[in-house]
Amino acid sequence: MTQSVIPVNLPQNAYEIALASDSLDRLGAWIKSLHLGHKVMLVSNPTVFGYYGKRAIASLETAGFEVHLHLFNDGEAYKTLDSVAQLYDKALAAGLERNSTFIALGGGVVGDMTGFAAATWLRGIGFIQIPTTLLAMVDASIGGKTGVNHPQGKNLIGAFYQPRLVLIDPTVLQTLPEREFRAGIAEVIKYGVIWDAGLFRQLEDARHLANPSHLSNPLLHEILMRSCQAKAEVVGQDEKEAGLRAILNYGHTIGHAVESLTGYTELLHGEGVAIGMVAASRLAVALNLWSAEDDARQTQVIEKAGLPTRIPEGVEIEAIIAKLQTDKKVKDGRVRFVLPTRIGNATVSDRVDNELIRDTLTQLQPLTVNR
Ligand code: NAD
Ligand code: GLY
16 A cells, blocks of 8 residues: 655644545544544534545544534635534534644535634634645645634634644545546645646646546645645745745635635635636746746646636626726735746746736636637
8 A cells, every 4th residue: 555644844743744545544544643633623514424434433532532523514605603503512512622623524615614713713723624625625624724714705714723634535536526536636736736747747748637536546645745845835935925835826816816816615715726827827928937838738638637728708808907996916016926937846926917917817718619
């Protein structure tokens, strides 16, 4: 059995990402080795719990933990303070103590909310991430960004709070809907472009990228490991996004704008990121920061993954430009873009003017079919 342990080297909050097939059944033993208290609250949603809840509980109970359970409703719409308040009520009723642990079993929604609850309950209790979507495995579960949405915007309420362990069992991806898998691949492509040229070449060489059952187990393991390593290395150098960590927002500037303008219902986050990466890449070509050839290589990989490369029908370019001004990354009124410089490297720039954005987005308008 292939097993990798990737360290997240943070001076105050170091932890490991453990990646191994069927590690879900060894969850109890892994947590036991961290010497946390004996009470744990498993937090999931009905979908994920239906698939994997019994195995997680059995492993925890076998290791001697007193297991409590809370299920959030499934979906981004429930990523709210109200949902977190329900978890606080459950924690109170269960008598969780400072040395107790919340264990998030699910995608980014469950992970972000459970992490925020862990950061705030009793001013901070133990927290473990067991990500079950590809996006959560390679991105959301690592690095300590936790939080919930405000009616006026996504992730406006939150805290940096690192987990004590991230446990990844790639076999759970077999039940993940294919579209969700592809959305996660967008973040994997991101790491290849901004950080790890070797990973990018592996993605180029792979025959299929759109479905986990088309990837061999060793290739899936390698893709997961390199992506987690990329995220761990960036976060290890800049935990609170003072500088370098901003490169993880590659594709997210235009991506967030199109996600928001389509009401967060039409596009999955990774699909928005894919469109955003195509846009940022074109901006970088126009600014002579990187080559048209690398731009074409990136587009090819994104297309192979079955991800969108054009702005969705009905989204106006001027609306995107206006939306960019409300981006969290705007500084002193200037929109900041992460732009690739070569495969495996990126920079942050606030020198992209609206005229260039307009020209670039015009190239990415949906293709119209003449009848
Ligand atoms: P999600 O958590 O909504 O999961 C997607 C769907 O897949 C859900 O319906 C879920 O129930 C289902 N699911 C999960 N695992 C499954 C499995 N193994 N088998 C079958 N179904 C499964 O979506 P997501 O893409 O994982 O996460 C998106 C969230 O993550 C957003 O709220 C976003 O803001 C957040 N996020 C956070 C960070 C961070 O750094 N904290 C980074 C990126 C995204
Ligand atoms: N998902 C971006 C970050 O963690 O910084």
